[in-house]
Amino acid sequence: MKKFLNSIDTVLTESLDGFVAAHSDILALGDEHKFVRRKILKPGKVALISGGGSGHEPLHGGLVGHGMLDAACPGQVFTSPTPDQMMAAAEDVNTGAGCLFIVKNYEGDVMNFDMAAEMSEGVMQVVTNDDVAVEDSLYTTGRRGVAGTLVVEKIVGAAAEQGMGLKELKTLGSRVNAATRSMGVALTSCTVPAAGKPTFDIGDREMEFGVGIHGEPGRRRERLKSADEIAEEICSTIVTDLGDAARGPGLLFVNGFGGTPLMELYLMYNSARQIFEKHGVSIARSLVGSYVTSLDMAGCSITLSRLDDELVGYWDAPVHTAALRWGM
Amino acid sequence: MKKFLNSIDTVLTESLDGFVAAHSDILALGDEHKFVRRKILKPGKVALISGGGSGHEPLHGGLVGHGMLDAACPGQVFTSPTPDQMMAAAEDVNTGAGCLFIVKNYEGDVMNFDMAAEMSEGVMQVVTNDDVAVEDSLYTTGRRGVAGTLVVEKIVGAAAEQGMGLKELKTLGSRVNAATRSMGVALTSCTVPAAGKPTFDIGDREMEFGVGIHGEPGRRRERLKSADEIAEEICSTIVTDLGDAARGPGLLFVNGFGGTPLMELYLMYNSARQIFEKHGVSIARSLVGSYVTSLDMAGCSITLSRLDDELVGYWDAPVHTAALRWGM
Numbered sequence: 001m002k003k004f005l006n007s008i009d010t011v012l013t014e015s016l017d018g019f020v021a022a023h024s025d026i027l028a029l030g031d032e033h034k035f036v037r038r039k040i041l042k043p044g045k046v047a048l049i050s051g052g053g054s055g056h057e058p059l060h061g062g063l064v065g066h067g068m069l070d071a072a073c074p075g076q077v078f079t080s081p082t083p084d085q086m087m088a089a090a091e092d093v094n095t096g097a098g099c100l101f102i103v104k105n106y107e108g109d110v111m112n113f114d115m116a117a118e119m120s121e122g123v124m125q126v127v128t129n130d131d132v133a134v135e136d137s138l139y140t141t142g143r144r145g146v147a148g149t150l151v152v153e154k155i156v157g158a159a160a161e162q163g164m165g166l167k168e169l170k171t172l173g174s175r176v177n178a179a180t181r182s183m184g185v186a187l188t189s190c191t192v193p194a195a196g197k198p199t200f201d202i203g204d205r206e207m208e209f210g211v212g213i214h215g216e217p218g219r220r221r222e223r224l225k226s227a228d229e230i231a232e233e234i235c236s237t238i239v240t241d242l243g244d245a246a247r248g249p250g251l252l253f254v255n256g257f258g259g260t261p262l263m264e265l266y267l268m269y270n271s272a273r274q275i276f277e278k279h280g281v282s283i284a285r286s287l288v289g290s291y292v293t294s295l296d297m298a299g300c301s302i303t304l305s306r307l308d309d310e311l312v313g314y315w316d317a318p319v320h321t322a323a324l325r326w327g328m
Numbered sequence: 329m330k331k332f333l334n335s336i337d338t339v340l341t342e343s344l345d346g347f348v349a350a351h352s353d354i355l356a357l358g359d360e361h362k363f364v365r366r367k368i369l370k371p372g373k374v375a376l377i378s379g380g381g382s383g384h385e386p387l388h389g390g391l392v393g394h395g396m397l398d399a400a401c402p403g404q405v406f407t408s409p410t411p412d413q414m415m416a417a418a419e420d421v422n423t424g425a426g427c428l429f430i431v432k433n434y435e436g437d438v439m440n441f442d443m444a445a446e447m448s449e450g451v452m453q454v455v456t457n458d459d460v461a462v463e464d465s466l467y468t469t470g471r472r473g474v475a476g477t478l479v480v481e482k483i484v485g486a487a488a489e490q491g492m493g494l495k496e497l498k499t500l501g502s503r504v505n506a507a508t509r510s511m512g513v514a515l516t517s518c519t520v521p522a523a524g525k526p527t528f529d530i531g532d533r534e535m536e537f538g539v540g541i542h543g544e545p546g547r548r549r550e551r552l553k554s555a556d557e558i559a560e561e562i563c564s565t566i567v568t569d570l571g572d573a574a575r576g577p578g579l580l581f582v583n584g585f586g587g588t589p590l591m592e593l594y595l596m597y598n599s600a601r602q603i604f605e606k607h608g609v610s611i612a613r614s615l616v617g618s619y620v621t622s623l624d625m626a627g628c629s630i631t632l633s634r635l636d637d638e639l640v641g642y643w644d645a646p647v648h649t650a651a652l653r654w655g656m
Contacts, residue, residue: 002515002532002626004555004592006599014555015591018598022614057590187330204330227332227342258589261623262385263343263405264332270346271334286350290618295589298330298624326653 001196003296011193012054012076019061023322026065035089036061037071046160046169047071047093049086050102050153052109053078055192056213059150059292062323068157069102069321077192077295078214080108086116090123098122098166102153102173104145105129124166126173128152130180130303132241133210133218146213147255147292148180151305151315154324158317176305179245181238184218184301185230186211188259190294209233213257213294213301227264231271234302239279242306247280251305251315256290259298265289272302285315291323329524331624339521340382340404347389351650354393362409363417364389365399374488374497375399375421377414378430378481380437381406383520384541387478387620390651396485397430397649405520405623406542408436414444418451426450426494430481430501432473433457452494454501456480458508458631460569461538461546474541475583475620476508479633479643482652486645504633507573509566512546512629513558514539516587518622537561541585541622541629555592559599562630567607570634575608579633579643584618587626593617600630613643619651 005011013033020029020036028039035051050060051073060072071089075081090099099120103113105127117123130148137144156173164172186208189198199215202208207225210218239246254269256262269288276283284307292301307315318327333339341361348357348364356367363379378388379401388400399417403409418427427448431441433455445451458476465472484501492500514536517526527543530536535553538546567574582597584590597616604611612635620629635643646655 002535002552004515004558004588004596004628006554006556006595011591011595014598015595018594018596018601018616021601021611022594022597022616054591055589057594062590187332207330224330226334228334230332259587259624259626260332261383261586261621262390262618263339263382263623266346266350266385267334267339267343268332268346269350270342273346273349283349288346288350290590293589295591296587296626298587300332320654326648326656328655 034085035071035073043095046097047099051081055295058323065321067319083115090120101125106139124170130182138216147303155314158314179306182303183234186299188298190297235275249284249307251285253287253303255301257297257299258293259296362413363399363401371423374425375427379409383623386651393649395647411443418448429453434467452498458510466544483642486642507634510631511562514627516626518625563603577612577635579613581615581631583629585625585627586621587624
């Protein structure tokens with residue numbers, strides 16, 4: 001394993017220290033590294049909290065700030081944060097208007113966020129499950145929550161910033177999740193620092209089609225195809241799953257898993273955009289980059305979110321986080 | 329080689345098509361993919377043009393837009409753009425106030441930008457050479473221009489946006505370059521698509537210390553050390569090279585080479601920040617991410633730019649490009 005680190009035990013805390021120091025204008029660290037939070041809270045705003053295993057950076061810590069999350073709870077790499085992390089975060093950032101947990105659909109995350117929600121006051125939850133690759137997975141009952149979670153966090157974050165109430169935010173989050181589909185493909189494995197070796201073996205000419213963001217198996221292992229062939233299968237799966245609703249304006253998000261350069265991500269975007277347009281999707285907004293990663297895994301996912309005028313407005317609203325910033 | 333592509337011959341043009349389509353609100357493509365330019369020019373402003381081999385994305389195309397470059401000329405991967413690309417760009421984006429070329433110090437780039445400058449009207453040049461690792465290199469006489477180039481482009485870009493004249497911009501660019509030092513380390517090689525295999529071999533426990541952004545050799549090959557040890561050697565080299573001038577406010581830029589996850593980059597930032605502070609540097613501004621890459625190479629570089637109030641003002645000024653955006 002070749003990584004920049006000092007000791008396996010301190011990878012997460014040292015990285016969090018650096019992260020918060022680099023963004024000390026907008027972020028602060030909770031006690032015992034339990035969470036990353038917005039430096040200045042907005043009284044009366046519903047607090048948004050997300051989190052999950054580390055290794056997906058910039059998700060979720062990089063999405064804390066004006067117009068998105070109020071706090072993010074980082075677990076160890078690919079390991080759910082503990083309920084006390086979410087409880088501590090909720091206590092710290094809930095200014096009285098309640099708290100919405102945004103949770104990716106993995107059994108550990110769902111269980112731990114559930115426990116924290118039960119033991120905290122005024123908490124509701126949205127669970128994301130945008131991955132169309134498989135129904136159940138290594139760590140999931142039902143579909144996995146993957147890159148589309150960023151879209152939910154951006155849109156719900158903008159609505160919360162504008163004063164929307166807790167119940168309405170939950171409804172909005174569920175609506176965005178239901179309008180969002182993703183699927184990914186891996187060319188290489190990731191390597192978890194504590195494991196010290198690749199999570200899975202993969203041949204020199206193979207890809208894992210439908211891979212999860214922890215390197216968990218997808219639909220099948222097969223020979224590496226061209227970018228157009230890969231995009232064709234992902235995009236038509238997404239369009240088929242959305243049905244007639246796929247037609248019309250959408251957000252196209254091509255997400256790198258960490259080890260894939262931007263040059264290839266934009267090439268995939270180029271393929272995906274043309275394929276979606278043939279299916280009647282009009283690409284109204286775009287995002288390309290490595291935002292929901294799997295450590296150093298080479299690969300990418302394609303996400304399509306259906307948009308309407310309200311959602312476009314929230315997507316375009318000002319945001320100031322470490323990873324996403326515009327309008328301010 | 330495992331990459332997302334359709335054909336080696338069209339990697340660059342397909343990627344550029346995707347890039348400009350994803351950012352069509354701010355960018356346009358020159359004829360025959362010769363350059364990427366700002367969609368809307370600002371008459372009377374000095375035009376800033378950079379470029380170089382592709383494979384370093386988001387540099388330079390991702391830095392075209394309000395507050396930075398007016399155009400960027402992409403060569404084939406790790407290959408200088410041709411003079412006619414820069415001439416076409418200059419003709420297209422020079423609104424009459426002249427043109428400044430910002431050129432990384434590589435023999436091919438310097439030669440081709442020189443030829444274009446001689447054959448165009450009203451062009452001056454700044455050559456960046458911030459890499460303290462080696463004096464001469466595989467493709468360079470003198471020091472290489474690496475990640476510090478982004479700092480030059482941001483600061484000169486802000487000054488140009490505010491109306492500074494051509495000669496003053498050249499002086500400012502040279503001053504920022506002289507105040508900037510970088511050094512990098514590689515854990516893996518990159519793979520150029522047309523070559524189809526890694527640029528260099530490296531052992532499972534080795535690193536290339538002082539590596540260039542094309543994978544060219546640095547100071548030495550040695551066993552992989554801890555993050556703190558790596559940061560210590562890079563930072564003290566930078567501080568020694570800057571001399572007394574290193575003390576005081578600085579910009580710390582930890583740059584990923586493409587295959588290194590953010591978690592590790594923030595950990596390196598955490599190490600580097602503490603080391604610089606011990607040397608009397610006060611970290612006034614920070615940037616962490618993969619901005620000046622070497623395709624899929626795992627590794628990172630550390631850049632320190634000395635700042636004064638004027639430079640801080642330009643660094644903070646609004647920018648709207650694909651890769652850097654704030655204040656608008």
